[in-house]
Amino acid sequence: MSELRIGVLGAGVVGLTTALQLQETFRQAKVDVIADKFNTDTTSYVAAGIFRPGTSFCGPDDATTSKWVNDSYSYWDELRGGREAANAGITHLSGYIFSSKSANIVRNHLIEHLVPLYRRATEAELRICPGDWKYGSFFTTILTETARFLPWATERFKQNAGRLVKKEIASFRDLHGGAYDVVVNCAGLGAKQLCNDHKLVPIRGQVIKVKANWLKTFFYGDYDTYVIPGFNSVTLGGCRNYDSYDTTVSKYDSLAIRERCEALVPSLKTAPAVAEYVGLRPHRDPVRVERETLRCEGQSMKVVHNYGHGGYGVTTAPGTAKHAVRLVVEALSGSSKL
Template sequence: MSFAVLGAGVCGLSTALEVQNKYPNSKVSLIAEKFGRDTTSDVAAGIFRPGPSFSGPNETVTRKWMNDSYAYWDKLRLREDASLSGVTQLSAYVFSSTDPSIVRNHFLEGLLPLYRPCTEEELSICPGDWKYGSFFTTVLTECRLWQSWAQRKFEQNNGKVVQKQITKLTEFNGKKYDAVFNCTGLGAQKLCNDVKVVPIRGQIIKVRAPWVKTAFYADYDTYILPGFGGIVTLGGTRSYESYNMKIDKYDSLSIRERCEALVPSLAKATVVREAVGLRPYRSSVRVEHELLKDSFGQPLRVIHNYGHGGYGVTTSPGTAAYAVHLFGEMHRSKL
């Protein structure tokens, strides 16, 4: 069989690898305008911590996405080449001075190996009037490393990489491709005329702080996430429907001020880089199949997989598996 996967961010790469896994003798083309460091995924902090409001079509499917994704990342973490794929285990605290619900996460509490309330002593680890807190152990994926690893693996499996801008799904030939997987993220806004897809702008700062070994979250979208090589991600911002891709100096000042208030030793950390990304948000992540007609009037199977917002790294292995499963259902039913 022959497949096309559109988009080379974490969702597109996850889907392309899953197609190769399920259909090892197939021909798979990964088609995108941007790759690697030009993708939104390159900016992602990559911690497995979905937002409580993250939603698929229903609770059962959403839970399955979470479980399958965590199993994928945790399995990669245990491989000998885990450092090459950019996956590691990480412990984290989340603090709040305003509401106990902020430190709870119903997706994680029954899934991670450890997720518990903080002790009174732990609430004083960081400066601040923290009233509520949780401690948990999860996984973190350095997306810059993982994307390079994933694309190499895809090409080693005889996958074909094509750099091309796609403007219409119907430009694909239904006779040539058994299915087209649409993993275009924010690009689906125009490609599918989907007004439900909107950007949520995020800005982060990467600093060199090898002494920080634990992740911290706090009120006002403040987070500190240690990764590989002593590099720590500081964040963040969450600007709804903002298309601004420029570094905002006021956001930078705010991020540094909030993070240094939480972990004062970060004041001596040197900046490695700053970055902005537009998270492709949709109120309900779209993973569903659609039967279209190509420009010749022939049937064209399309499986959509987009709208993950800021949780593409967290959930993409699960949604990829679900998308490939949906193709199998279409194929068996002869649609």
Template sequence: MDGLHIGILGAGIVGMTTALELQREFPKAHLTIIADSFNQNTTSHGAAGIFRPSTNFCGPTEKVTSQWIRDSWNYYDELRQSEEAADAGVSSISGYCFSSISPDIVRNHFLEQVVPVYRAVTREELDAFPGNWQYGSFYTTVLTESPKFLPWAARRFLHSSGKIIKKHITSFSDIASDFDIVVNCLGLGAKYLCSDNKLVPIRGQIIKVRAPWIKTFLYAELDTYIIPTSNDVTLGGCRQYESYAMAPSKYDHAAILERCTSLVPNLKSAAVLRDWVGLRPHRSTVRVEPEVIQTQAGKLKVVHNYGHGGYGVTSAPGTAKHAVKLVKDLHAAGVHSSKL
């Protein structure tokens, strides 16, 4: 493996966790991250970072999807218990999910399989919050703050002899001669690089406020959520399918504030720090699969790892582990093998 050159496209949380997993599996390989956006310019940076996969989050099979979630949970929980936890921005957090419509809305089969605490709430807990709440769950999960995690991951990657290059990739031909294998973690950028019309943005807008008295997370209907982190509290949100608008909307801002302050009235006194908009790279089935692409420079072995939607932080370590296995298989098969 000494002479193996691997390129990782993208420096969001999917790209960074994939790069670290590649270093672990191929310690003697030459690894390079190539991206045109880093840290605060990535979609990952604005994510609240709570480990909470949607029940409709989907890989190629239910078995694979469950494995991604378990692997991701184990990765973050192990990091949470390590000496690196504070630098990596990984911590434990507990909170509530409420509904006035159906008990199914507050159940999550992915979470119930991995988190240490997951239970139905009491009537007293429901009544403690404004609203006609009839159903609820309380659970403990992990929180990964990308503003800390992304720089931490980059430091680890560089410390282990990785390279990071700022470059915009418009075609696999741009880099085909530089690498033996490329892992595509470009998120929404993969829509254009791969001409993948199944990949669409789901626009999200959030508000960051200063409210240090908020210690637990809260989820409610109409995509309402309140998630405290070490430096601020995230108020959300919205999910606008196939919207490319990056400017904050005053109407979304007002709607988010109204829903969140209705749930927790003392948030009315919280100082608003900023609005943030991100385009989640949604694909009905997250794409983690190998491909051999014919480029101007010859055949290029590629492993795709994109389309995580709003669950990139939640699922990145699991899909990274899967992608690295595919890299190992591709390398073992050889670019001229009939298996490809």
């Protein structure tokens, strides 16, 4: 009986968490992660990594969306409580979200009853940051520092006999010869061309990493303003440029981000910048996690898609990965290689 071969397209947080869960489920399988970009070159590397899905994040239905979020939190929280937490870059983090516009902005039905603490901010807390804040919430959640998690996950994958293949895949035909029994497509924005998926659009984001070791609390404000402490730096953001493919750092966005963040947390005015990044979030409504059988050069190819997480890839990757692995099991049911 020949061995089971699984190919995972994409080496961002979605691809790596999927590959690790595939290795756990199919202990004897050979799993490859195939990508043209790894670690620092991925969109995941730019992410602040806080567990806070947007309220508009969705799967095919509410029940599936809730399960993805809940499964993801369980995954991250288990790692956070384990001995590898520091190496994987995972910790608890608490902070505030403020708004002068609407109470709905500071609520989050996806996590209010999931995280350890989510409560209304007191009148005194609404005055912690300058501004006319009328609404606020305080909550504790999980932070995944992708600068640590991506290398950690890659090394763990390799230790489990996983193989990294550096290759650009423009078409499923590039995986010729039936090399894999099933392919899991975690290509992010690359799936737009790969699948000719017009629902998938980039949402450009830009962040500034600053040195501000005194900050241990995150803050969110109106107009996509956020200040999120990490292990080695603090992430200032942000922007959301719909359908933009511009990957260059904009000085105008930089100035706007610093102005908003410094207005929210004035002590940041003395914080030196250490890096600036731009990432294109792969947004799709809904996120696509589903099976498909393709015909490539006269042969059938079993594919499981797992892409379109937008700005919530770090938050929800483990949950959609778990779903994708179940679909792989279904795709291979009846196979003599199982």
